[in-house]
Amino acid sequence: MSDALQSLSRFLPELILMAALAVVIVADLLTQRRPLKSSTDLLTGITLVGLLGALVTSWQALGAGEAQSLFASMLADDGLLGVFRPIFCLTSIVVLLLSMRSKELEGVRLGEMLALLLTVTAALMWMAGSINLVMIYLSLETVSVASYIMVGYLSSDRLSNEASLKYILFGAVSTGAMLFGLSLLYGMTATLDLYGVRAALAEGAFGPGLLFVLVLIAAGIGFKIAAAPFHFWCPDVYTGAPTPVTAFLSVGPKAAGFAILIRFFYLGLAEPAGGGAIAPVGGADWQMLLMMLAVITMTLGNVAALLQTNVKRLLAYSSIAHAGTMLMAACVLSVEGVQAIAAYLAIYLFMNLGAFTVVILAHRVTGSFEIDSYAGFWKRSPLLTVAMGIFLFSLMGIPPFAGFLAKWYVFAAVINAGLGWLAVVGVLNAAVAAFYYVKILRVMVIDEETGPTPALAFSRLDLGLLVLLVVPNVLGLLFWGSLDRVTEYSQTLLELG
Amino acid sequence: MESMGSAAIFYATAAVVLGSALYVVVGRNLVHSAFALVAAFFGVAVFYVYLGADFLAGAQVLIYVGGILTLLLFGVMLTNRIYNLNLRSGAIQVVPGALSAGLVFALLVWIIQSVDWGAMDSGDPGPTSESIGRLLVGDYLLPFEIASVLLLIALMGAAMLVRRRGSS
Amino acid sequence: MIPLEHYLYISAALFSLGVFGVLTRRNAVNVLMSIELIFNSANINLVAFSRFVEGALGGQVFALLVIVIAACEAAVALAIVMSLYRVMKNVNLDEAAELKG
Numbered sequence: 001m002s003d004a005l006q007s008l009s010r011f012l013p014e015l016i017l018m019a020a021l022a023v024v025i026v027a028d029l030l031t032q033r034r035p036l037k038s039s040t041d042l043l044t045g046i047t048l049v050g051l052l053g054a055l056v057t058s059w060q061a062l063g064a065g066e067a068q069s070l071f072a073s074m075l076a077d078d079g080l081l082g083v084f085r086p087i088f089c090l091t092s093i094v095v096l097l098l099s100m101r102s103k104e105l106e107g108v109r110l111g112e113m114l115a116l117l118l119t120v121t122a123a124l125m126w127m128a129g130s131i132n133l134v135m136i137y138l139s140l141e142t143v144s145v146a147s148y149i150m151v152g153y154l155s156s157d158r159l160s161n162e163a164s165l166k167y168i169l170f171g172a173v174s175t176g177a178m179l180f181g182l183s184l185l186y187g188m189t190a191t192l193d194l195y196g197v198r199a200a201l202a203e204g205a206f207g208p209g210l211l212f213v214l215v216l217i218a219a220g221i222g223f224k225i226a227a228a229p230f231h232f233w234c235p236d237v238y239t240g241a242p243t244p245v246t247a248f249l250s251v252g253p254k255a256a257g258f259a260i261l262i263r264f265f266y267l268g269l270a271e272p273a274g275g276g277a278i279a280p281v282g283g284a285d286w287q288m289l290l291m292m293l294a295v296i297t298m299t300l301g302n303v304a305a306l307l308q309t310n311v312k313r314l315l316a317y318s319s320i321a322h323a324g325t326m327l328m329a330a331c332v333l334s335v336e337g338v339q340a341i342a343a344y345l346a347i348y349l350f351m352n353l354g355a356f357t358v359v360i361l362a363h364r365v366t367g368s369f370e371i372d373s374y375a376g377f378w379k380r381s382p383l384l385t386v387a388m389g390i391f392l393f394s395l396m397g398i399p400p401f402a403g404f405l406a407k408w409y410v411f412a413a414v415i416n417a418g419l420g421w422l423a424v425v426g427v428l429n430a431a432v433a434a435f436y437y438v439k440i441l442r443v444m445v446i447d448e449e450t451g452p453t454p455a456l457a458f459s460r461l462d463l464g465l466l467v468l469l470v471v472p473n474v475l476g477l478l479f480w481g482s483l484d485r486v487t488e489y490s491q492t493l494l495e496l497g
Numbered sequence: 498m499e500s501m502g503s504a505a506i507f508y509a510t511a512a513v514v515l516g517s518a519l520y521v522v523v524g525r526n527l528v529h530s531a532f533a534l535v536a537a538f539f540g541v542a543v544f545y546v547y548l549g550a551d552f553l554a555g556a557q558v559l560i561y562v563g564g565i566l567t568l569l570l571f572g573v574m575l576t577n578r579i580y581n582l583n584l585r586s587g588a589i590q591v592v593p594g595a596l597s598a599g600l601v602f603a604l605l606v607w608i609i610q611s612v613d614w615g616a617m618d619s620g621d622p623g624p625t626s627e628s629i630g631r632l633l634v635g636d637y638l639l640p641f642e643i644a645s646v647l648l649l650i651a652l653m654g655a656a657m658l659v660r661r662r663g664s665s
Numbered sequence: 666m667i668p669l670e671h672y673l674y675i676s677a678a679l680f681s682l683g684v685f686g687v688l689t690r691r692n693a694v695n696v697l698m699s700i701e702l703i704f705n706s707a708n709i710n711l712v713a714f715s716r717f718v719e720g721a722l723g724g725q726v727f728a729l730l731v732i733v734i735a736a737c738e739a740a741v742a743l744a745i746v747m748s749l750y751r752v753m754k755n756v757n758l759d760e761a762a763e764l765k766g
Contacts (some may be wrong), residue, residue: 004638004639018646021646025653070639071638071639072635072636072637072638072639074637074639074640075639112653112654112657115650115653116650116654119646119650122646123643123646126643132640133727134637134640134723134726134727134730135639135640135643137727137730137731137734138640138643138644138647138730138734139643141647141734141737141738142643142646142647142650145647145650145651145654145734145737145738145741146650146654148654148741148742148745149650149651149654149655149657149658149741152658152745152748153657155657155658155659155660155748156752157752158749158752158753161745161748161749161752161753162749164745164749165693165742165745165746165749168738168741168742168745169693169696169697169700169742172697172700172738172742173687173700173703176683176700176703176704176707177703179703179704179707179731180680180703180706180707180710182707183707183708183710183711183714183724183727184608184710186710186711186714186718186719186723186724186727187612187614187673187710187713187714187718188612188614190615190714190718190719190720191719191723192723192724192727204613206612209607209608209611209612212604212608213608500666504667507667507671511671511675514675514679515675515678515679515682518678518679518682518683518702519682521682521686521695521698521699521702522682522683522685522686522689522690522695522698522699522702527692527694527695530695530698531698534698534701534702537679537702537705538701538705541705541708541709544672544675544709544712545712547667548672548712548713548715548716549716550712550715550716550725550728552725552729553712553725553728553729553732556729556732557708557732560732560733560735560736561701561705561732561735564736565701565735565736565739568739568740568743569694569697569698569701569739569743571743572694572697572743572746572747573694575747575750576694576746576747576750590688590689591689593688594685594688594689595685595689597684597685597688598681598682598684598685598688599681601680601681601684602677602678602680602681605673605677605680605681606674606677609670609673609674609677610670614669614670614714614717614718615718616668616669616670616717616718617717617720618666618716618717619716619717619720622716622722625722625725628722629722629725629726629729632722632723632726633726637726640726640730641730644730644733644734647733647734647737648733648736648737651737651738651740651741652740654741654744655740655741655743655744656744658741658744658745658747658748659744659747659748
């Protein structure tokens, strides 16, 4: 019990989120009869305060104090969790602001959505921190269940419902397979603790049998990060979900999925081999498994994205491709790979949410998600076009934008690990990706508008949001040093035990 | 003799579980499938009793049979009224499906045989409720609390999804 | 005394049947039932290993939490099925195909 009380002091961001959750639920009930606008404003305010509080406390916790395990070795409060917490909070804050501006969510009571957002943010942190098989599974399911509801939030909208049904069926199967894999791993190692798993695997060689178990577990993690071949839900769900939710899914759960991937493979299935490198234990070559996943995911995402005409679908495939790029870094088997993934996610947050912000703002005027509807945007709103250009160039990885840095980290790590061929595949994929990103820009700048062209007007909130997202993408190179320092914390994972 | 009788009951239960599970996945009538699922869940509870997991056996019956199955039956009844003969659960891709499932089964059997599980019967643990209760407020306090948060939002979300909206 | 392997064979068979159901069924509620079979098969493993391998109750607590999660998932899934049914009066997956894979 004293252990639990001690753990609470290292658990502040999650506690703030849970407190905000309780307040939001009660306030939602109390304001049921009030006009929609005032009740939504109140609830959004509470949620924003909760998320900002979590952001500030998680920023303060970053790098403060020794890494230690919490709640009887359920969670690890270490650099990896420290780096991921602010990423989750920032994502949720942007998504919260986006849901206030999304046309799809206008006139809808947002109480449950805000409660779900708070829960899922905390659950993402639990995912990133878990070092016990029970916690891995439970936190992953909490994120999943909350996401299913968020996707189906527009319950009178057919697409939203269909997307949600596909998501939950596919999700339940993937996590079911993962659970079966975890149960077999528990049998092989006689423990639920990740460190115990590593110790047990280091003693005996399990070989191909273990590899099959890992494939089952990879199904659950692959589902969360939308890696091929577990990505089938992704385009449909991204298209059908309310766009702010799509934006959230493309960053939050993906980031947490990578955190859990790093923890599970780097911590549970490998032991430190000196000099920041790790060596797989148990006689299963999971590096090969991850490399195959990376290559398939990148290639499939990029090629399929070429064929899309709907911008949400296009961004869905592009997010699959980015997952593939990050998976490359996961094959590195050293702290460098962990740092590359953390840096990539921190930048990806700003570029991808930026692209979705433009999509949502454009949808307010055009009412469409087709790329063709963006024709003539250059004349109608140079500001929006330039912002979109910055986000897309950043996603492409073109200097001087921050996305270049992200790619740089990953490729440097991959090449340093002697995986030259993988880097070549990655570069070829990046070249393919440029085609579809440029396609959007070409439509915006060169194509002439055909229909009526209502003016594009922005509120102050829109402008603030765009600035918030553009600045990190443009000035990324200036902050190279500080990003480096921050993501260095993520490496403490390998020193903990 | 007694252990032989107990073994016979075990394998009979196994046959019932697998038989009803098979019916669940090939049967043509959804309601029948749901009742076959009841049998499968009860059988699994019997396995738990054999394994000395008395509390879990109770939870299995209460939550699965009493909760989840009732929900599923509601789902079947409300979405496929009896007069609506559109109880289509037509299975397609049976052959590739059977092949993949067979492959999975073969792989699993091979794993079960090849891995040295180091099995040693730790004996009947006796009544487990107290120990599980202590674990839930001790070592597993955090998962227990997270499960309660999960229940809360699942309840809230499910209620929100089925509630008729004024605007629609 | 029933050996550990027999529990594992049963759970492997149950898992494979669940996989078969997931692959071949087209009715959403039926797919859900198959998923429940998968969860149950994993639970049998957990409880069996808890007794025969770990010799402690960790696996049983895990299994208990899995049952809770399965209940949550089933409740949410059926709420979605209900809601979708209201919108389109049919729950066969083939017809939920306005979004193509």
